[in-house]
Amino acid sequence: MIPYVLRRLVAVAVLVVGISLVTFALVRMVPGDPVALYYGGMPVSADIEQALRRQWGLDQPLPVQYLRYLGGVLRGNLGVSLATGRPILDDLVRRFPATVELTLAGVLLALVVGLPLGVLAALHRNGPVDHLLRIGSLVSLGMPNFWLGLVLIFVFGYQLGWFPPAEGRLAAGVPIPGRVTGFYTVDSLLAGNLVAFRSALAQMMAPAITVAMGLVAVVIRMLRAGMLEELGKDYVRTGRSKGLTPRAVYYKHALRNAIIPTITVVSIQIGYLLGGNVLVEAVFAWPGVGLYYINAINALDYNAVIGATLLIAVVFALINLGVDILNAFIDPRIHYA
Amino acid sequence: MRSEAAAVPVPLAARRRFKWNSSLVIGGAIVLLMVFAAVFAPLLTPYDPIKLDIRGRFQAPSTIHWFGTDQYGRDVFTRVLYGARYDLLIAVLAVALAAGVGTPLGMLAGYFRGWTDVVIMRVMDLLLAFPNILLAMTLAAVLGPSLNNAILAVAIVGIAGYARIAYGATMAASTEVYVEAARALGAPHHRLLLTAILPAILAPIVIRGTLGMGFTILLAAGLGFIGLGAQPPTPEWGAMINEGRNQVILGRWWTSVFPGLAIVSLVTGFNLLGDGLRDALDPRTR
Numbered sequence: 336m337i338p339y340v341l342r343r344l345v346a347v348a349v350l351v352v353g354i355s356l357v358t359f360a361l362v363r364m365v366p367g368d369p370v371a372l373y374y375g376g377m378p379v380s381a382d383i384e385q386a387l388r389r390q391w392g393l394d395q396p397l398p399v400q401y402l403r404y405l406g407g408v409l410r411g412n413l414g415v416s417l418a419t420g421r422p423i424l425d426d427l428v429r430r431f432p433a434t435v436e437l438t439l440a441g442v443l444l445a446l447v448v449g450l451p452l453g454v455l456a457a458l459h460r461n462g463p464v465d466h467l468l469r470i471g472s473l474v475s476l477g478m479p480n481f482w483l484g485l486v487l488i489f490v491f492g493y494q495l496g497w498f499p500p501a502e503g504r505l506a507a508g509v510p511i512p513g514r515v516t517g518f519y520t521v522d523s524l525l526a527g528n529l530v531a532f533r534s535a536l537a538q539m540m541a542p543a544i545t546v547a548m549g550l551v552a553v554v555i556r557m558l559r560a561g562m563l564e565e566l567g568k569d570y571v572r573t574g575r576s577k578g579l580t581p582r583a584v585y586y587k588h589a590l591r592n593a594i595i596p597t598i599t600v601v602s603i604q605i606g607y608l609l610g611g612n613v614l615v616e617a618v619f620a621w622p623g624v625g626l627y628y629i630n631a632i633n634a635l636d637y638n639a640v641i642g643a644t645l646l647i648a649v650v651f652a653l654i655n656l657g658v659d660i661l662n663a664f665i666d667p668r669i670h671y672a
Numbered sequence: 673m674r675s676e677a678a679a680v681p682v683p684l685a686a687r688r689r690f691k692w693n694s695s696l697v698i699g700g701a702i703v704l705l706m707v708f709a710a711v712f713a714p715l716l717t718p719y720d721p722i723k724l725d726i727r728g729r730f731q732a733p734s735t736i737h738w739f740g741t742d743q744y745g746r747d748v749f750t751r752v753l754y755g756a757r758y759d760l761l762i763a764v765l766a767v768a769l770a771a772g773v774g775t776p777l778g779m780l781a782g783y784f785r786g787w788t789d790v791v792i793m794r795v796m797d798l799l800l801a802f803p804n805i806l807l808a809m810t811l812a813a814v815l816g817p818s819l820n821n822a823i824l825a826v827a828i829v830g831i832a833g834y835a836r837i838a839y840g841a842t843m844a845a846s847t848e849v850y851v852e853a854a855r856a857l858g859a860p861h862h863r864l865l866l867t868a869i870l871p872a873i874l875a876p877i878v879i880r881g882t883l884g885m886g887f888t889i890l891l892a893a894g895l896g897f898i899g900l901g902a903q904p905p906t907p908e909w910g911a912m913i914n915e916g917r918n919q920v921i922l923g924r925w926w927t928s929v930f931p932g933l934a935i936v937s938l939v940t941g942f943n944l945l946g947d948g949l950r951d952a953l954d955p956r957t958r
Binding site for chain 2: 350353354356357361364365366473474476477478479481482483485486488489492493494500606607609610611613614617618628629632633637640641644647648651652
């Protein structure tokens with residue numbers, strides 16, 4: 336177990352170095368000269384240009400430049416955003432809780448809806464409910480999330496008036512609760528501020544449903560397949576023949592075994608969601624890492640774009656590491672040679 | 673079963689193994705319908721997809737404008753039809769590029785093993801280290817917003833998937849008796865790879881490619897939506913959704929909803945087709 340964890344840790348460290356290599360290459364791919372970019376194309380005297388190049392290390396050979404870059408990244412230096420004028424990592428860290436809160440809300444919603452439906456589909460295999468769910472899953476997998484977000488804004492916001500306008504994490508005029516976790520729903524509760532809590536929850540509904548939509552189909556499919564596999568096993572027959580009710584066999588035994596791979600897949604999906612939710616944040620003006628990233632793209636703030644890419648990739652790698660290690664703990668059958 | 677299949681000539685074996693199913697038929701029909709719309713767009717609509725008609729803007733769907741008109745007075749139905757050209761083109765080009773680069777890389781790694789394997793597959797791992805939508809957007813941003821760069825970005829993101837499948841399938845095929853027989857007869861590497869291994873690994877690549885079409889369309893539409901893909905006034909569906917975005921909030925839903933429905937239909941069509949092909953081609957799933 337311990338050697339396995341250590342080996343995975345080393346692998347992730349190597350991966351992070353690899354990620355930095357890719358992002359360094361991306362930095363070099365940015366069109367135009369960095370000095371010209373810095374001055375917005377204004378003419379610069381040769382002396383200043385020389386000095387800037389030396390200061391930024393652009394006069395060094397590429398491998399040296401990369402090592403400098405890697406050193407900076409490891410110390411948390413992702414450069415300064417041209418748009419906000421602040422260190423990029425500070426900007427990202429400040430916005431990270433918003434992204435995590437939305438992602439977790441979406442995942443929670445997907446599980447709450449998807450798990451019962453997955454069981455239902457498996458128990459009524461090839462029945463009308465199963466077919467209906469299959470068609471629904473299929474269509475939901477074909478939906479662009481940014482489009483679904485717009486449809487929700489129109490139907491539930493504009494037409495029905497159920498959701499507040501998409502203007503971020505709190506309705507206008509509601510003060511931000513004191514920062515403890517950075518999750519507005521949690522912080523407002525901790526502060527006993529029910530007005531802020533209700534507003535935070537209401538603002539999160541539509542974006543969370545959008546996030547959940549892409550995941551529900553995955554949950555249903557995985558759990559259905561897992562349940563069907565378990566239901567065909569001997570222990571289920573044994574349980575039934577010794578007189579256990581179907582309910583006890585299905586929910587106490589089969590579901591518990593079937594749920595592990597589903598949860599694994601969902602956990603890995605969280606990493607993908609951090610990337611995919613960029614568009615959802617853009618649609619709902621949700622001030623997370625994704626919206627920051629989109630704004631940076633529009634402002635041609637390449638350092639910020641690549642910095643956000645790097646941060647999300649590293650978090651993605653860490654999530655996968657966590658999932659692997661957790662799985663090794665949970666499932667004693669898995670042996671890692 | 674296996675020995676019997678080996679005894680019959682290849683075309684017959686292939687025909688016998690191919691089984692039609694409903695996913696295949698429905699998915700194929702949807703995709704064909706979209707191809708039809710793309711090819712015959714000028715015959716299917718009297719309107720122009722680009723020309724402005726400011727006086728006729730913001731018309732709700734009616735018998736004259738089935739999908740209404742957008743903020744420039746352009747017929748949305750017409751733009752959706754012409755949009756099929758762009759989204760199909762993006763999907764086909766990006767998948768062909770990704771599979772065309774990824775498959776040989778995976779084959780080389782799986783065939784030669786050793787350092788070739790290590791170098792190629794570790795680079796592929798790096799591509800997979802980024803959430804794919806994010807990598808596609810960052811690449812497109814760095815390359816500069818245009819339709820060509822969007823296709824290139826989406827293709828690069830797809831390479832690793834094909835490499836992995838080709839890698840696994842090549843390793844499996846390399847141990848087959850007929851490959852060893854060909855090797856024993858002195859067939860050079862390139863002939864082994866092209867005539868013995870490639871045909872054997874084609875089915876999973878084709879299945880992946882079909883399923884990848886849907887995914888590629890979603891990715892490219894996402895790029896179009898944030899302005900990194902096709903540029904206005906190109907009637908690409910993602911870009912159209914973006915153009916109609918501010919209208920949706922004002923209740924003019926049709927400018928964004930219809931291109932989105934077109935995306936859902938085409939992606940679902942490709943997903944069905946891919947699932948159907950897998951069931952039809954892969955004997956293990958039957």
